[in-house]
Amino acid sequence: MVKVGVAGYGVIGQRLADGVALQKDMELVGVADIAPTLAVRALKEKGMPYKFYNSLPENQKLLEDAGIPVSGTLEDLVQQVDIMLDATSAGIGAKNKEIYAKYNKKAIFQGGEKNSVADVFFHGYANYEKGVGKQFLKLTSCNTTGLIRAVDCLDRVVGIEKVAITIIRRVADPGDYHRGLTNALQIDKAPNHQAVDLMTIMPHINATGILVHTPVTHGHIITVVATPKKKISKDEVLKAFNSHDRIRVVRIADGFLGNASLFRYARDLGNPRGDMYEIAIWEESIVESGNDIMFAINIPQESVVIPETMDAIRAAMEMQTNGAEGVAITNKYLGMGKWK
Structure with a gap:
């Protein structure tokens, strides 16, 4: 023990x-x-x-x-x-x-x-x-942890050459006051540290990204454009994500409209503090763009x-x-x- x-x-x-x-x-x-x-x-x-x-x-x-x-x-x-x-x-x-x-x-x-x-x-x-x-x-970090889960999942299936990410970042945790109340979006210089950190952990992947701070508290959303080493279909991507125990595939059609929907669902499940250990990926966000695959991830920053x-x-x-x-x-x- x-x-x-x-x-x-x-x-x-x-x-x-x-x-x-x-x-x-x-x-x-x-x-x-x-x-x-x-x-x-x-x-x-x-x-x-x-x-x-x-x-x-x-x-x-x-x-x-x-x-x-x-x-x-x-x-x-x-x-x-x-x-x-x-x-x-x-x-x-x-x-x-x-x-x-x-x-x-x-x-x-x-x-x-x-x-x-x-x-x-x-x-x-x-x-x-x-x-x-x-x-x-x-x-x-929380964002890098969830991002690597998703990228590593696909990398094991098909090999990923590079990723480009945009992070829509919550400004503070629920209950925090130190950031104040704002009515603005703030952009950081590129590349963000999450992209750099991904390359530190997975040096065989070229990554870059942009981060935008938003005046919300429940979770970050990351959009990812991944370039695989060979063509992969949306169905194959879905199969990979569905097989991963730390990824929950959700659907807008089922009512998962965004970060607040996931937080509410975790509370309805009776999870302590409304925590979610898993990242969520919206099925409808997974699209093929030429050889690239694009998708969106929810990051529950307090527990991921x-x-x-x-x-x-x-x-x-x-x-x-x-x-x-x-x-x-x-x-x-x-x-x-x-x-x-």
């Missing part, structure tokens, strides 16, 4: 803790944060299903005044685990790495950290074997990286050294593909 700790109990950290708790061959030792945030207060109100550790000792009284039971410090947590999942704010993970290294522990960092923090820039499907046995892994993080634990801890075996077990415990 691999023992896991989570540093940073925010948007991603909460979901990582839940994801680990679902893995039958892992044990969640505890979670760490610095203050009685709303997420930590909710943890207390739920009866403290996870032990809580204080990452900032000078905040001990603040936590005590909020009635948060504290089991120790971040260093106490690190000493009890085999591997840490770091979901802290960008830059904090690099500082925490010093603690992980001090106790010779393995760690997995999220997409906000610089690539230099880790030994391997990791994706469960595209380069699982490169992460096997490594001490420090870094996940791709959870499966790949579970894969990273499996690779780093050598629980499974074969990628296909590792992702299959993650999928099983997370219930991926159950809608088929």
Whole structure:
């Protein structure tokens, strides 16, 4: 049983803790944060299903005044685990790495950290074997994670030469205020980092892209134009996507009109927080343009990286050294593909 700790109990950290708790061959030792945030207060109100550790000792009284039971410090947590999942704010993970290294522990960092923090820039499907046995892994961002799932899926079937993407990016997570309220679209310079990151993970594919920030909170949408190495039909593309346990093919005709439809459907399914681990691809968006294939993906930014993080634990801890075996077990415990 691999023992896991989570540093940073925010948007991603909460979901990582839940994801680990679902893995039958892992044990969640505890979670760490610095203050009685709303997420930590909710943890207390739920009866403290996870032990809580204080990452900032000078905040001990603040936590005590909020009635948060504290089991120790971040260093106490690190000493009890085999591997840490770091979901802290960008830059904090690099500082925490010093603690992980001090106790010779393995760690997995999220997409906000610089690539230099880790030994391997990791994706469960595209380069699982490169992460096997490594001490420090870094996940791709939410958009890059979902994008690689779809591109890798087709690449395995027909080979992909290049992709051009446009990302319609949500401006902030639900409940966030730091970006303010806007009535504007903002464009970033090309190529966006997701295209560059895809090429880092899959160097045999030429990728470029444009990103547009939009004043919404529930999910990103990415349009992809993929150039295959040989002609592939829409039916063959559909078959490939339908066979992938982390891709849900949906239809506009069935009422999936956009990102809000998918978020509502996840809530109607009773998924905690309305989370979706899978990306969605609209069937009606898949079109042939000469030899190219175009399609559109929905990225549920709060939860899409959870499966790949579970894969990273499996690779780093050598629980499974074969990628296909590792992702299959993650999928099983997370219930991926159950809608088929």
